[in-house]
Amino acid sequence: MAISLRKARTIMRKTFEKGREMELKPLSVVVLDAGGHVQAFEREDGAAPGRFAIAHGKAYGAVMLGMAGSAQMARAEQQAYFMAAVNGVYGGQVIPVPGGVLLRDKKGAVIGAVGVTGDTSDNDAVAALAGIEAAGLIGEA
Amino acid sequence: MAISLRKARTIMRKTFEKGREMELKPLSVVVLDAGGHVQAFEREDGAAPGRFAIAHGKAYGAVMLGMAGSAQMARAEQQAYFMAAVNGVYGGQVIPVPGGVLLRDKKGAVIGAVGVTGDTSDNDAVAALAGIEAAGLIGEA
Amino acid sequence: MAISLRKARTIMRKTFEKGREMELKPLSVVVLDAGGHVQAFEREDGAAPGRFAIAHGKAYGAVMLGMAGSAQMARAEQQAYFMAAVNGVYGGQVIPVPGGVLLRDKKGAVIGAVGVTGDTSDNDAVAALAGIEAAGLIGEA
Amino acid sequence: MAISLRKARTIMRKTFEKGREMELKPLSVVVLDAGGHVQAFEREDGAAPGRFAIAHGKAYGAVMLGMAGSAQMARAEQQAYFMAAVNGVYGGQVIPVPGGVLLRDKKGAVIGAVGVTGDTSDNDAVAALAGIEAAGLIGEA
Numbered sequence: 001m002a003i004s005l006r007k008a009r010t011i012m013r014k015t016f017e018k019g020r021e022m023e024l025k026p027l028s029v030v031v032l033d034a035g036g037h038v039q040a041f042e043r044e045d046g047a048a049p050g051r052f053a054i055a056h057g058k059a060y061g062a063v064m065l066g067m068a069g070s071a072q073m074a075r076a077e078q079q080a081y082f083m084a085a086v087n088g089v090y091g092g093q094v095i096p097v098p099g100g101v102l103l104r105d106k107k108g109a110v111i112g113a114v115g116v117t118g119d120t121s122d123n124d125a126v127a128a129l130a131g132i133e134a135a136g137l138i139g140e141a
Numbered sequence: 142m143a144i145s146l147r148k149a150r151t152i153m154r155k156t157f158e159k160g161r162e163m164e165l166k167p168l169s170v171v172v173l174d175a176g177g178h179v180q181a182f183e184r185e186d187g188a189a190p191g192r193f194a195i196a197h198g199k200a201y202g203a204v205m206l207g208m209a210g211s212a213q214m215a216r217a218e219q220q221a222y223f224m225a226a227v228n229g230v231y232g233g234q235v236i237p238v239p240g241g242v243l244l245r246d247k248k249g250a251v252i253g254a255v256g257v258t259g260d261t262s263d264n265d266a267v268a269a270l271a272g273i274e275a276a277g278l279i280g281e282a
Numbered sequence: 283m284a285i286s287l288r289k290a291r292t293i294m295r296k297t298f299e300k301g302r303e304m305e306l307k308p309l310s311v312v313v314l315d316a317g318g319h320v321q322a323f324e325r326e327d328g329a330a331p332g333r334f335a336i337a338h339g340k341a342y343g344a345v346m347l348g349m350a351g352s353a354q355m356a357r358a359e360q361q362a363y364f365m366a367a368v369n370g371v372y373g374g375q376v377i378p379v380p381g382g383v384l385l386r387d388k389k390g391a392v393i394g395a396v397g398v399t400g401d402t403s404d405n406d407a408v409a410a411l412a413g414i415e416a417a418g419l420i421g422e423a
Numbered sequence: 424m425a426i427s428l429r430k431a432r433t434i435m436r437k438t439f440e441k442g443r444e445m446e447l448k449p450l451s452v453v454v455l456d457a458g459g460h461v462q463a464f465e466r467e468d469g470a471a472p473g474r475f476a477i478a479h480g481k482a483y484g485a486v487m488l489g490m491a492g493s494a495q496m497a498r499a500e501q502q503a504y505f506m507a508a509v510n511g512v513y514g515g516q517v518i519p520v521p522g523g524v525l526l527r528d529k530k531g532a533v534i535g536a537v538g539v540t541g542d543t544s545d546n547d548a549v550a551a552l553a554g555i556e557a558a559g560l561i562g563e564a
Contacts, residue, residue, distance in 0.1 A: 004186050037190035041182040045145050049178035049317055050346025053371035076363040083363055092370030176317015176472055205473025222499040229515030230476035286468050319472035323464040327427050331460035
């Protein structure tokens with residue numbers, strides 16, 4: 001099961017809606033496929049210019065390791081040099097904090113990931129989960 | 142004048158509509174701001190996984206050099222080593238062919254760029270220009 | 283609102299004047315635009331040769347993240363691996379300490395950043411703010 | 424003999440004056456010291472955002488190889504793979520075309536380089552030479 005562009009759009013829109021409801025700062029959302037490749041991205045007006053790379057880094061690490069952002073953060077706090085080394089092998093593309101959310105199908109297989117950035121990492125993850133749920137998918141933050 | 146997310150969405154949708162009307166292969170479209178940073182990206186279902194980097198490379202070179210894709214291609218054909226060297230200083234991020242389209246405001250200032258990939262470079266550029274026109278902006282392919 | 287070269291020159295000159303008034307070591311000052319691209323740079327006689335990269339790194343992180351140097355430093359002190367990872371996605375170009383000062387317009391939008399290096403980080407920031415104020419802009423250190 | 428910041432400012436101003444006199448497109452000018460390190464840079468209003476890297480690449484290759492831009496171009500045209508390999512060892516930072524001008528003292532020693540970009544490579548070099556002459560230095564384009 002792939003993430004269709006239609007589903008990706010729903011995830012992005014609903015994540016932004018949740019952000020506005022929670023009165024978060026402007027958000028940026030990326031949707032990656034099961035190979036860690038960009039399906040779609042949107043940056044809300046007013047967000048800082050460099051947000052693509054942060055959103056991407058949260059989602060990319062999730063797909064590549066099969067670990068959501070909070071699990072990556074736990075590992076980074078226990079063993080910072082391990083996550084630094086992981087970043088070495090992945091070309092420095094991993095941001096190991098909440099806001100990187102795995103997308104799973106009903107059998108539990110990873111079909112992609114969503115990366116959200118703009119507010120606190122925890123708020124980013126809450127908004128991502130709302131967007132994913134609205135698209136009828138299962139998120140693991 | 143910035144490219145709002147609303148305008149970026151219009152550009153992407155209308156580029157895809159043009160692609161379907163012309164019966165092109167699945168397209169991918171990126172919209173960059175005046176600093177070359179990603180505002181929005183979408184990849185149609187069925188497009189190859191690596192299309193983000195190609196779309197980005199077409200638009201990025203256009204913004205950074207202030208030269209549309211066809212002008213970059215002409216330079217690359219005259220002086221290949223120059224465009225290769227340019228790519229070196231920009232971290233290998235430039236794809237110097239049509240489909241990288243400058244966005245200009247009414248005074249002629251560059252306000253961003255659109256990158257389209259998926260079909261032939263020339264068809265990519267035609268679709269991009271249709272999307273840009275539909276958004277009420279001026280494109281230079 | 284863009285930072286004109288005229289304004290950038292004023293920022294650099296007035297930062298140097300403040301540095302001389304405070305009897306600081308030789309300073310280097312970079313002015314970046316809203317996309318993080320170099321508008322102007324000057325290195326005072328006697329400054330170390332590698333100062334461009336340090337000044338640039340302070341200002342670049344500020345623009346890309348929309349966070350001034352002191353906020354970046356606070357984050358680095360709380361969560362060192364996060365700022366290390368951010369540096370990975372930005373190609374190792376971020377120096378997260380004071381002396382990276384955001385430039386805002388009257389509505390609060392980020393229009394660029396100034397990076398100063400040469401003395402202590404805190405003194406660098408004081409000099410930068412003096413230069414920014416002299417140019418009639420609003421700085422956030 | 425070092426290039427003082429005062430001299431660097433003169434070079435930049437006079438290069439821009441020459442550009443305006445010749446009705447060239449907006450120019451960008453970098454001045455590097457004898458170690459290839461940035462002393463000063465200015466980008467005229469209206470120049471494309473990525474011009475720092477191009478100006479720098481022209482001047483950097485000149486200093487590092489002790490060869491002006493036109494000599495580098497001649498070598499690139501005779502032996503493209505050689506200049507590509509040179510770029511490999513210099514981290515992709517060399518742009519081997521006119522507009523990279525060596526600065527020499529009266530005994531002929533290289534004391535730095537100027538890089539100019541914005542118009543045709545040949546016009547860039549003419550403007551650079553005018554700026555260098557106005558500063559009382561000897562340029563080799």
